[in-house]
Amino acid sequence: MNNLWEIAAGNSLPELSDADAAEDFRLMRLAQDDCPDAFRSLVERHQQRLYHFCYRYLRNAEDAREVCQDTFVRAHAAMPRFKPKARVSTWLYQIALNLCRDRMRAARRRRTGSASEAAETSCPASTPDQAAMLGGDLAKLDRGLAAMSEKSRSVLVMSCLDGLSHEECAAILKCSERAVEGRLYRARRELAAWWHAHGG
Structure with missing residues (x-):
């Protein structure tokens, strides 16, 4: 991995x-x-x-x-x-x-x-630029993100992949930091389940 x-x-x-x-x-x-x-x-x-x-x-x-x-x-x-x-x-x-x-x-x-x-x-x-961006596990990660719900995908991308703080995610999504933490926990579990189901 x-x-x-x-x-x-x-x-x-x-x-x-x-x-x-x-x-x-x-x-x-x-x-x-x-x-x-x-x-x-x-x-x-x-x-x-x-x-x-x-x-x-x-x-x-x-x-x-x-x-x-x-x-x-x-x-x-x-x-x-x-x-x-x-x-x-x-x-x-x-x-x-x-x-x-x-x-x-x-x-x-x-x-x-x-x-x-x-x-x-x-x-x-x-x-061509899609093909250049996607390779190996990045392509798999892309498929996994696509399989997620919109709510889970947005918080995972902003927090885990774009490096935004929980405070900033909360401001963008217009919710509490506690709600961001809950969404992120569920999103990680959702992506992990998909990943392992597809040979992770």
Whole structure:
């Protein structure tokens, strides 16, 4: 079992530090004062994590790219109204999560439209960057995440794979930290059961 599975089982990536959060706030204030370079820096600081979150959630590289781009478009439009009640990263994840949910709802509506559309939507052609990202246990982890409920998948991706703290997950999901801990416990058990059932 490799490091990817160990990460999913509970050893998360490093959390975003308080220094990271402070720098995000500094850049946001500059961006709100019409400094385009500051917003560009925010994009560069967060685009990789947000893309990977969107990819793991949607399981489609093209959709993930579009949602990640849309997240920053929405964030730029909403920037004047941003209030420092939570971290900038939390705010970005909330936007991305809502857009991912919208994209999945739209995909479900398309699947009910016709049999041919359903086949196309549920079995997207593999793109080169998908093939590059997926290999070995990463491909298996991707399948395991896809088999999970939306609630379990979202908290596992944010906490275990993207390295967000329970506090930040709670802010994004709009629930208590205790609820995050419960969801995460159940999600790990769900993924572990799937993993072992498929030869883990």
